[in-house]
Amino acid sequence: MEQHILTLLIFLPAVGAVALMLLPIRSGQASGGSLAVTAVSLVFAVAELGLALVAWSGISPGMRGFQFRVQADWIPDLRVRYDVGVDGLSLMLVLLTAFLTLLAVVYSTRVERRAREYMVFLLVLESAMVGVFCALDLVLFYVFWELVLIPMYFLIGIWGHERRVYAAVKFFIFTFAGSVLMLVGIVYLYVQTGSFSLVDMTTVGSPAAQGLAAIPARSLMWLYAAFALAFMVKVPLLPFHTWLPDAHVEAPTAGSVILAGVLLKMGVYGFIRFCLPLFPAQMAASAPLFLAISVAGIIYGAIVAAIQPDMKKLVAYSSVSHMGVVMLGVFSFTELGLAGSVIQSINHGVSTGMLFFLVGMLYERRHTREIAAFGGIRRVLPLLSALFMLAAFSSAALPLTNGFVGEYLVLQGAYLSDHSGPVYAAFAALGMILSATYMLWLFQRAFCGPVRHEANASLSDLGAREKLVLIPLAALVLWFGCYPTPWLRMAQRIELAVLPGPVRSAESNALTHWAPPREAQP
């Protein structure tokens, strides 16, 4: 099993989706049918998380290279291969995916309209996301990358709110337009290197690596731009972020959680997994631009978040701000910054996922997300309010919550970096003030003061299903915050990534053990 664990991880949810479709129930059938749907999707989601944990326990920090690697021919004529493997980075993201999907399934057991399709899309989405994080073949990666769009498109378009079709189309077109050029880039790389394999292209002396090295610098820059565009739309970086608030506001709760928790991380993952090994020099050259829009995004996202009248939109814009922190870490090209951005990616999934769940729970109770429609509900909903406060402070990076560890490491990395330096760190640190501002202001308006609306006076506090979703997240907030050591070890295990420029790492580890024959000799 050890050998095929990744294949299992990738396809198990899809098998679950097929099983759901084959369930002998008619749509619209009463509770018996939906119980079966719930049971099947829960079984598969739990099994997936279990598998991810097995994989996690099977990898040790001392190991070098991709683990659980499986290679097989897929389209031999084109040398497209089924090539999967994981390192610390991808395994953390796989674990996050499995964890958040399980919570999303638990949360969504209340969905009544077309419940079976809903779960099918969630499970297909999970397969695609896990595939993205495991694929080492560029075509395979691209297939999974685009496959993610389809279930998400339907989740937003069918189960979304009022303007769901607009949001779904906008989401699709934005991210699809971004990634089409990446396909062109992949094909061009194939033409030049004769391979789709990331590992081949980065193995010193291999024909593929020589082909890569022979590509003129200008073409490499265009290639890098094609990849970077796809990734930065996904992250999203300024000014490609406007699909995000719309998609979030219209998406059903579980969709928002997955969107913020996992989909945005695919962009970060793309930069670290593909751009750093393939185009380190180009990345370094583009660093001033990316650092500027990352830091601008931190401040811009926070400012715009502060005045949103809609809670979900507020959380969505806060994601823009947080992802700015993550990208600042990536483009600091330091061990600290990179580990910090990996940690911050995971933590953003936990905190923002928690916030989206909480907003969804408020929406279920009042059928509105307008902040002004609430007020004083802390007295009515003490447990929900306490957990909201925890999530808010974790989002505002309070020490001993998960948000702090990543943010501090990114700031420290950015400060030490030759590429960014103290000035960028200083501007990014302003996010500390702004994040506290928008989160506390939201909390004040929605939760404090007297109960202003009659409808809020009789709301009921968290039920068992909701506790089941929130308490694991709350536990992770504190665990990551107080004892991040296991995650920090994993976050340092990033294969192939090349840090351009002087590396300040104490020991030469996976980050530096390979240097590409990049610049062609004159």
Place this chain on the structure above:
Amino acid sequence: MSEIPIAPLVWAIPGLPLIGFVLNMLWGGRIVRLFGDARGRGIVGGLATLTVFGAFAVSVVALSQLLGLDPEHRRALASLIPFAERVPWIVIGSVSVHFSALIDPLSVLMCLIVTGVGGLIHLYATGYMADDRDYPRFFAYFNLFIFAMLVLCLGESLLLMFVGWEGVGLCSYLLISFWYDDEGNARAGNKAFIVNRIGDVGFMLGMLTVLAAFGTLSFRTEAGTGVLDLAAQGRTAAGPLTVGLASLICGLLFVGACGKSAQFPLHVWLPDAMAGPTPVSALIHAATMVTAGVVMVSRMSVLFVQAPTVLLVVAAIGLFTALFAATIALTQTDIKKVLAYSTVSQLGFMFLGCGAAAFGAAMFHVTTHAFFKALLFLGAGSVIHGLSGEQDMRRMGGLRRHMKVTYWTMLIGWAAISGFPGLAGYWSKDAILGLSSGMVPAGMVFYLVGTFTAFLTGFYMTRLMAKTFWSESRTDRHGHDPHESPPSMLIPLIVLAILSVVGGWLGTPWANAFERFLEPSLPEVVVAEGHGGIPHGLGLVIGALVAIAAMATGVLAYRRAPGCELLSDAAKRSNPLYRGANALWGVDGAATAVFVRGGGRVAELISTWIDRRLIDGLVNAVAVVTGFASEIARGVQTGYVRFYVKTMLAGVLAILAYALLSAGAR
């Protein structure tokens, strides 16, 4: 580094209050329901109080063991996690932070203050909060605060100090907005947290710079490679410690200190913080948390003495804040607001001491101030309690007859803060003023302005006493008579009153046991006493005279004042000084206008114009153009087969023609 036997138990100092927090947070409400209201509350409050006194007991043992060592060896590391050595928190690359404590005179002193005064205030709160419906939540937060403050004091590295630093900010937020049913309280809590965060950015950047320069965040290490170890030798990890680098680090850290310790212009949050219950004001916003800035500067004093310009700025900001806040305190009518501005002013004195490199004197004032300001706040709380919630001094007066214990203890607090000879405030304030007179440049300016501020202190405190206790009663008697508070509230008052008298005797100029004790934690370079400044004896005489003069002037002025008001309403309206001070010198108004309203406007503009109109407008424009293009393209899709056939034919002909022509050309 030394070994002390208590080291394996040091975790209990912050650990016990943390346990109290967890128990009360999770099960406090259940305990109250299970054991009935009175007994349940007794258990909840008793548990919270006992954990703090337990921490106090461990701190006392640590003190005694520290005193058993030679002064230069009074330094030990201990784990903050029970039954484990050096548990890592963030260890990666050049960052290596463990959950460890640095036990030295400075940290032990702060532990004693926090747990000692804190324990007394916990006891007081069991009486003060007795009828509050959120009693368990209050004590949970209170314990959490003690935990965070102790982490701040004990942490062996800047990052761990930052944990406590932000932790106390969190607790301050939680407790200011404790009565959140009033949105104004929630707003005050937000203001406190956000203004503190402004300072925290300074702390954070200072910390990032420290790691970049020294390669570590630990204060002291076994190997002598800690930040303070290196700085004491005038070097960094890579080379000599330049004045510029030291100034950068200290300047940034001082921004943090200004936020936490409410120094101008970041003082604006502290008066609003009085929205919290009075025990909170006493513990957090007077005795302990707000002194964290002074503690941090003293902790980093080895660096600060190598940044003379920053020291001058520290002294100047401290002095200005002291004077500025004292003038405002003269005009406030809310008894807690007077004490709040008084606290801001006294913190200014402490920073004046730091700026004069008199860190020992500054820490001495931290200590004595904790005694008498906690006493004054608790006394004020007793008054408010006795008047069923009244805080406006215009509706008090004559209370000395109704609240004997409160009155007599407050009287001692009044004398102590005014600097009456022999009491706690006298020794510590005069130590600061005397040393500031030796500062270069402008020592005499610092001394004279500081002394004038000391005079104002005596005067506004006399005003408070007159309006509250001495004058004719102005209480509206619709309810019952003012009543004295229960013993749980009076015992802390009595203990603090005793400390406010004797607490200063540890640090008399003749036998300064206090500063000798702290010496191992502070830099060796201390301004030579009396160097260019006024002589000791003279300073003490002047201090005594100024205090007595201020108190006497106040007593005489208010004895004759009708309705206990010195100025008539007309005079208040016309007097620009009064109006300015009463309007808080415009700082709060300006800050609100610029940051709250202005910031909101800017955010609104950005959101509307850049996000929605510009960026999304472009996106939609692209969509429109695409749509338009496809409208044109759709014209071709006629659906008639004959049209397609003709078009195809035309295409084939065109290609053939092109092929023939190009062949012909070749």
